[in-house]
Amino acid sequence: MDGTLLKPVIDFAEMRRRVGLMPDQGDILDVINRWPEAERARAYATIAEIEEQALRDMALMPGALELCGFLDQRGIPRGLITRNVRRSVQHFHDFLGLVPFKPAITRECEFPYKPSPAALQHIASSWGVEIGQVLMVGDSVQDDVVSGNRAGAITVLLDHAARRGPESFSGERRPTHVVGSLTDLQDLLETSYTLLPPPFQKATVLTTQD
CATH class of the missing domain: 3.40.50.1000 (HAD superfamily/HAD-like)
Known part of the structure; x- marks a missing residue:
């Protein structure tokens, strides 16, 4: 949805920083899914918080x-x-x-x-x-x-x-x-x-x- 149907409102670089990933560490979801359960839960909680804010900021792309x-x-x-x-x-x-x-x-x-x-x-x-x-x-x-x-x-x-x-x-x-x-x-x-x-x-x- 983001960047195609919706105006991009999520700063994915900031999301990676808050989760604890460097830019060169690969796909964020692939990496997180290999973490121990506690770390994975913490990371997904952070992502959910960011995505919840994105819902409040949702705006459609023109057209x-x-x-x-x-x-x-x-x-x-x-x-x-x-x-x-x-x-x-x-x-x-x-x-x-x-x-x-x-x-x-x-x-x-x-x-x-x-x-x-x-x-x-x-x-x-x-x-x-x-x-x-x-x-x-x-x-x-x-x-x-x-x-x-x-x-x-x-x-x-x-x-x-x-x-x-x-x-x-x-x-x-x-x-x-x-x-x-x-x-x-x-x-x-x-x-x-x-x-x-x-x-x-x-x-x-x-x-x-x-």
Whole structure:
């Protein structure tokens, strides 16, 4: 959600500092999950405190409501893969005031974290579509784009600076498209894709990320 559908309000560098991790110590959740139970509980309590403040500061990205409405009107399903917890996702859905993202996969689910393609593959399967009919949208090259490319989806990098094109990246980090906003994403979908709801075989469907 953060950085894609919601304005980023969490200082992740500060989160790492408060938990007790240096910048070069790897993925924060992977590292914490290897700690002894007491240390792990303390770290997750700190993260929960920071995330609770983020709920109070929640603000939608420009174009988020319009994009969701655009997809809903056409019967295009939209899913969510996030490192947030279920409580945060529920708060987000209440805040959004529209049809929820479904499925909404959180860090409390059994799937490995991005850039693993597992959660995205599950979403495609739950919708009854081929993975190549799914658009994976997110603001992280390493997590969102790599996850989507590994799964075999169409990938869209949300780059708010809008200074880079797909050719700026290589290998599995190269997105199919780069857009500068969710409004630009809607324009891309309208002009470059035929959007048909499942179970049509030519459908293109969308799942958005953190």
